[in-house]
Amino acid sequence: MPFQPITLFIMKKLFLSGIIGAYLFLFPEFGYAQGCVAIRQFSGVGNAVGQGNFQNQGDWNISANYRYFKSFRHFRGTHEEPERIENGTQVINWSHGMDLTVSYSFTSRIYALASIPFAYNERSSLYEHGRTERHTTYSSGLGDIRIGAGYWLFPESEKRKGNMAVGLGIKIPSGNFRAEDTFYNVGVGGQPEIRPVDQSIQLGDGGFGFNVDFQGIWSINSSLFAYYSGFYLFNPKNTNGTKTFRSRESEFIMSVPDQYALRGGAFYSMKQIHGLGFLLGGRIEGIPVSDLLGESDGFRRPGYVISVEPGASYMLKNLTGTLTVPLALVRNRTRSLTDIADSTPENKRHGDAAFADYVINFSLAWRIPKKVPQIFNTL
DSSP, X not given: OOHHHHXXXXXXXXXXXXXXXXXXXXXXXXXXXXXXXXXXXXXXXXXXXXXXXXXXXTOEEEEEEEEEEEEEEEEEBTEEOTHHXXXXXXXXXXXXXXXXXXXXXXXXXXXXXXXEEEEEEEEEESGGGTTTSOEEEEEEEEOOEEEEEEEESSOOOTTOOEEEEEEEEEEEOOSOSSOEEEESSOSGGGOOEEEEOOGGGOSOXXXXXXXXXXXXXXXXXSSEEEEEEEEEXXXXXXXXXXXXXXXXXXXXXXXXXXXXEEEXXXXXXXXXXXXXXXEEEEEEEEEOSSOSSSOOOSBOOOEEEEEEEEEXXXXXXXXXXXXXXXXXXXXXXXXXXXXXXXXXXXXXXXOOEEEEEEEEEEEEEEEXXXXXXXXXXXX
């Protein structure tokens, strides 16, 4: 191959491994959903190495992904209940999450990774404190660690317009699933009492799990790329033994629910500014009413969020920063199994959940190549 085509191909490869790779790397927001429907931080075991197809054997990737949201809008099904805000009875969750992920490419097609999540959460409510005054509970610390591996389906080729990877991973219950704080006006004689915090701000779910995932990218032209990724987390454990102190006996212990997410969109690289790109996509993430494996007893808030996801990314050499802000379009708190089981013809139960309007995700990804060709030292 003549020198110029080789140069262009290698430059394109580096660009993809930086901007596109880093974006897929972080699968960021699959964590902590957008409120009480509690998808915990899940930076993609297996979705975390977008560089897989663009890396060389021996390359490392280190990333940090930050996520923030405030949930306060209550939904029952897809129906919003604005009166909760008007009368001051809404539950408010503030969530800050940070994932640290390290990945390694054994070959240009096989990679492995480990992701360590940390979180800080606040939850303000009336109903959890005797319905007489508002108080705030907190949780902070290590979440559930994930370890995984993936495989790019097609061999590396300058003629191929895209590739797809599939992955498997495990979730280790390293996060505290019995985090406690002080609840007021609920003890004997209205005294404060130490209790587990709400399921939505627990740091872990208390069960071992495993996930299947996929990610891919396709070149539409020299500046426009399509991307997609998704995962499903299987949580076979039924309940984790943590009390909820809810009024219904069927909801007195926390469930260990499955999780899922799917995203896709387009990425446009700016020719005028090297390394700068913009993306626009959509995503859905949620918790199912019942798990695919095992029992589904205990308390959970099933539901999902559909969002439009704009963002921007900038690559400087081997460091890439990415900012995305998913904006919620559809929020649905579906009926749980306990809602259905405890309903009567005269009283159809349907629990509610608080959702966020948007989520802020910011990530930094650092690619450490085993060997960088001399040609790139001047880029």
